[in-house]
Amino acid sequence: xxxLDVNYDSLIPNxxxxxxxRKVLKALEKWHPGYISWWNDLIPKEFxxxxxxxxTAVSVDPKGWTKFDYVKMPEYRWxxxxxxxxxxxxxxxxxxxxxxxxxxxPGEYRNMLKRMIVIQGDTEPGSVEQQRFLGLxxxxxxxxxxxxxxxxxxxxxxxxxxxxxxxxxxxxGREEAxxxxxxxxxxxxxxxxxxxxxxxxxDWLSFFMFTYFTDRDGKMQLESLAQSGxxxxxxxxxxxxxxEAHHMFVGETGVGRTIQATIExxxxxxxxxxxxxxxxxxLGVIDLxxxxxxxxxxxxxxxxxxxxxxxxxxxxxxxxGIKGRFMEQRIDDDHRLASDTYIxxxxxxxxxxxxxVPALTAINMRLRDDYVRDASGGVGRWNRMIxxxxxxxxxxxxxxxFHRQIGVFSEVNADTEGxxxxxxxxxxQKKNWLPTKGDGDYIQSLMKPCVKPGEYASWIAPPRMGIxxxxxxxxxxxxxxA
Amino acid sequence: xxxxxxxxxxxxxxxxRCYTCEMTCPIGAIEHDDNNVVVNADICNFCMECIPVCxxxxxxEWRVVQEPYSLEAQYEWMELPEQEKFADSAEAEDKNLVDPxxxxxLLEAQIGAGGKVTPPKSASKPVIALYGMETPAQxxxxxxxCLTDDPDHDVRHIIFNVGDTPIPVLEGxxxxxxxxxxxxxxxxxxxxxxxxxxxxxxxxxxxxxISLTVKRDEKGVCSNYLCDLNQGDVVNIIGxxxxxxxxxxxxxxxxxxxxxxxxxxxxxxxxMRRQRAVVGASGGMTLFFGARSAGSLPYxxxxxxxxxxxxxxxxxxxxxxxxxxxxxxxxxxxxxxxxANLLINPATxxxxxxxxxxxxxxxxxxxxxxxESGKNWKDLRDQMRTDGRYHVETY
Numbered sequence: 001x002x003x004l005d006v007n008y009d010s011l012i013p014n015x016x017x018x019x020x021x022r023k024v025l026k027a028l029e030k031w032h033p034g035y036i037s038w039w040n041d042l043i044p045k046e047f048x049x050x051x052x053x054x055x056t057a058v059s060v061d062p063k064g065w066t067k068f069d070y071v072k073m074p075e076y077r078w079x080x081x082x083x084x085x086x087x088x089x090x091x092x093x094x095x096x097x098x099x100x101x102x103x104x105x106p107g108e109y110r111n112m113l114k115r116m117i118v119i120q121g122d123t124e125p126g127s128v129e130q131q132r133f134l135g136l137x138x139x140x141x142x143x144x145x146x147x148x149x150x151x152x153x154x155x156x157x158x159x160x161x162x163x164x165x166x167x168x169x170x171x172x173g174r175e176e177a178x179x180x181x182x183x184x185x186x187x188x189x190x191x192x193x194x195x196x197x198x199x200x201x202x203d204w205l206s207f208f209m210f211t212y213f214t215d216r217d218g219k220m221q222l223e224s225l226a227q228s229g230x231x232x233x234x235x236x237x238x239x240x241x242x243x244e245a246h247h248m249f250v251g252e253t254g255v256g257r258t259i260q261a262t263i264e265x266x267x268x269x270x271x272x273x274x275x276x277x278x279x280x281x282x283l284g285v286i287d288l289x290x291x292x293x294x295x296x297x298x299x300x301x302x303x304x305x306x307x308x309x310x311x312x313x314x315x316x317x318x319x320x321g322i323k324g325r326f327m328e329q330r331i332d333d334d335h336r337l338a339s340d341t342y343i344x345x346x347x348x349x350x351x352x353x354x355x356x357v358p359a360l361t362a363i364n365m366r367l368r369d370d371y372v373r374d375a376s377g378g379v380g381r382w383n384r385m386i387x388x389x390x391x392x393x394x395x396x397x398x399x400x401x402f403h404r405q406i407g408v409f410s411e412v413n414a415d416t417e418g419x420x421x422x423x424x425x426x427x428x429q430k431k432n433w434l435p436t437k438g439d440g441d442y443i444q445s446l447m448k449p450c451v452k453p454g455e456y457a458s459w460i461a462p463p464r465m466g467i468x469x470x471x472x473x474x475x476x477x478x479x480x481x482a
Numbered sequence: 483x484x485x486x487x488x489x490x491x492x493x494x495x496x497x498x499r500c501y502t503c504e505m506t507c508p509i510g511a512i513e514h515d516d517n518n519v520v521v522n523a524d525i526c527n528f529c530m531e532c533i534p535v536c537x538x539x540x541x542x543e544w545r546v547v548q549e550p551y552s553l554e555a556q557y558e559w560m561e562l563p564e565q566e567k568f569a570d571s572a573e574a575e576d577k578n579l580v581d582p583x584x585x586x587x588l589l590e591a592q593i594g595a596g597g598k599v600t601p602p603k604s605a606s607k608p609v610i611a612l613y614g615m616e617t618p619a620q621x622x623x624x625x626x627x628c629l630t631d632d633p634d635h636d637v638r639h640i641i642f643n644v645g646d647t648p649i650p651v652l653e654g655x656x657x658x659x660x661x662x663x664x665x666x667x668x669x670x671x672x673x674x675x676x677x678x679x680x681x682x683x684x685x686x687x688x689x690x691x692i693s694l695t696v697k698r699d700e701k702g703v704c705s706n707y708l709c710d711l712n713q714g715d716v717v718n719i720i721g722x723x724x725x726x727x728x729x730x731x732x733x734x735x736x737x738x739x740x741x742x743x744x745x746x747x748x749x750x751x752x753x754m755r756r757q758r759a760v761v762g763a764s765g766g767m768t769l770f771f772g773a774r775s776a777g778s779l780p781y782x783x784x785x786x787x788x789x790x791x792x793x794x795x796x797x798x799x800x801x802x803x804x805x806x807x808x809x810x811x812x813x814x815x816x817x818x819x820x821x822a823n824l825l826i827n828p829a830t831x832x833x834x835x836x837x838x839x840x841x842x843x844x845x846x847x848x849x850x851x852x853x854e855s856g857k858n859w860k861d862l863r864d865q866m867r868t869d870g871r872y873h874v875e876t877y
Binding site: 066069070219238241242244245246248249252253373374377378381384464465468469470471474 | 495496498499500501502505506516517534535537538539560603604605606607731732733760761762
């Protein structure tokens, strides 16, 4: 099929009147082949040829974005879908509070807005790149399907951001869109913009931790962008959030099922000490302390994604109405924060202290606090599972000072309780807190593909419920056997 | 005892607190705190918008209650409370809300299956008894069309506009119609059950309408009432009912449908669902449809437009002057090899619907066909039924 034959109206489900928009159509026509070749080079060929039971969004109403069917991933219909325009929507925060939302880019905030869209857009292909080889070691067809669902939807989210860049930012918008396909996760010359998206996702437990912690951050960021005074960005993000939910589901249940397999195996073999690591590992499951270490790693990486605790950039974005707070419309204040303050933890004289700062500059911190509360919910659920099985162990979120690369805590070393410690002590103890090479090797040794319908790897329990009401032994992926 | 209510709840153990349902609910019936996402029973109107968007399935939970769980109570939940047992009800399932008489009618209709019936594994989860005798839904007649060209066989296709009332029916489910007036003893009439003949997204996709296939029975209170309805008339309906005679969502499933007369209603719904939902290749469908003649076969015209590739049709006539007399069982035997292959295929789902008379003949034919591949029909049938692949509704 040559590019001239592509009927974009049928190829790209959209509700933005694409067929009438010559300018954007032309830009997309140029961008699309690069995207397809990026995708084709990325995912191993046998999976490109396989039939995957995927959900495709064809419209934004609840019934339109839950269409399930078998598709080959390169033929997935990446759509451009914006949540319906709310009539008379007003800017929800900052100095323009209450003014009509912008339908076009406000000139004075053009660069700030563009940068925000580029950063958000850059994370989407980044995660697909990180997860590209996981299909080869999927613990079941169900999990493989979930991985690919996450991948194609992150791909769609890239489209969503690229559409905004091409539609509203002219030539440099198009250049930014092209650069999204040039940068690549972990690359020396052109890495992805945010650190967490250059880390490896070497195994499935990492994938689940990533989709639990990092996609939950992604959801919070999208929630804040959904509050943007720039209406097309708000509408785009509102629809993206609905898809992001599935990714968090994959993460929360993935970690939960891993824990479940461990405690079931321990109980079946009468092992009561969760720290008897070798005995537990002999059962072909991942011991709870190692799961905790993975949690420590991914949680601390995801906290870095919130940026500096006190940030004038974030203040400007809020004040100009480009980015709101989590659930802005539910917060009961003046939405301007001209004179409010917010408590931020920081380092003074080698001690952690609480400091009151202008609320406007603590926007990132506030979002991070909301995130921490939200992220602890799932941990509570995992602990309930462990308690129910009668095993004495509790998963915990480490302190926010632990293992940080960005923000005030990046200057110091802290244990998981948040006590500041010397570099020497950190070097000595970090093997107890973060996954070691040995831990990684052990987890890697379990990563053997299970590709018969209804078959699950030893280290993970089957799901309680399948996708789209299907049973766990449904053939979620019809593998292409070359 | 107070009237029982159906309450929409969310399973806190399965929910991942993504709040997608909360954002989707058009009337703000869903809210959350740090622990749980909960549904306000005072606001929820069962519109079902939140069901498909949930990534976990935790949203699809219901409890029959006397007193709805408050928001505060739901926020405290670590897991869903057990369905409460009520003193005057033997079973504490959805059936609580199903009138025992309706339950009896359904069981009676499915007796030909020969044992406890299970739904297809991949079937969507049905909603049951949203509207009962005390709180029927009111629907408006949108059209009433005669389907047959045979004065002795007046079969109607009746379309109801349900407006804003959410009536989530799946193909194969039935609804009850309550005829107005009273019986000779001065009691209100009982409801009569009819299979819906439209797929889940409406007679026309996106339109909130449902359709029934009704044959006029000279002495039938309800069938005469329905067949005489005019556009604009308001009708009380209850339901939906039925949790087993449902179609598999798996596009690879093959549906073998055997029916007579108005037993074609669910088959029509299945076929339309396949046409709308399955884009690529499907496992296919085979229809054996018996009537007296082409003139008395409901949907004769529309059936001609369904491609054979989707639906392999066998229309069988018992009083056609141009052909020797044939019943569905005769035609099954004419195709003994093809049907035998279907019977041993694990992707085959059998649906039988129509007059009770047909059952015995079909059983005999099936016994012969099964023995063709060395199988005992009764064993095969019982296995299929346990697997959710054998369904009968006759009257």
